[in-house]
Amino acid sequence: MSENSFSRELRLLTPTHFENVFQNAIPSVSPQLTILARPNNLDHPRLGITLSKKRVKQANQRNRLKRLIRESFRHNQHDLPNTDIVVVGKTGLDTLTNEQVSLLLKKLWKKLSRRCAQSQSG
Numbered sequence: 001m002s003e004n005s006f007s008r009e010l011r012l013l014t015p016t017h018f019e020n021v022f023q024n025a026i027p028s029v030s031p032q033l034t035i036l037a038r039p040n041n042l043d044h045p046r047l048g049i050t051l052s053k054k055r056v057k058q059a060n061q062r063n064r065l066k067r068l069i070r071e072s073f074r075h076n077q078h079d080l081p082n083t084d085i086v087v088v089g090k091t092g093l094d095t096l097t098n099e100q101v102s103l104l105l106k107k108l109w110k111k112l113s114r115r116c117a118q119s120q121s122g
Contacts, residue, residue: 010077012048012084021048021086026119028112032093035108037083037116045080047073051089061094068098072105080109081116 012018025036040046049069051062069087073080096104 010044010046010073012046012086017046017084018048018050018086021084025086026083026112026115028108028115030104030108032090032096033104033108034088034090035085035112036088037081037085037112039116039120040082040084042082045073045077045082046084048084048086049089050086051093055089055091056094058094062089064098065089065093065101068101069105072102072109076106076109080113081120083112083116085112 012021021036021038023038025038028035028037037045047070049066051065053062056062056065073085093101
């Protein structure tokens with residue numbers, strides 16, 4: 001159970017952490033989500049989520065989407081490179097079903113891993 005937990009050390013906690021990711025980030029983009037990553041000096045990835053009220057109007061939808069993103073991250077964290085990751089929601093994300101969001105995230109995690117590997121080798 002604990003190896004798939006989402007403990008405090010797996011989160012981006014301060015605005016400075018988020019700003020560091022936004023500067024010089026490696027993107028993984030879809031029409032509904034943008035995932036930005038930046039290598040960190042830790043031995044595990046960390047996650048931050050931004051879903052604005054402007055993009056996802058209802059609080060219950062924002063909460064549902066955050067839960068899905070955290071869940072997906074928990075299950076895929078061991079396949080991700082050691083990076084700080086920020087998931088940014090876009091307009092239309094709240095119209096997707098849970099299954100669609102999960103599939104989209106799985107695809108974006110793979111894309112992100114590939115791009116991070118390419119940037120480190122090249």
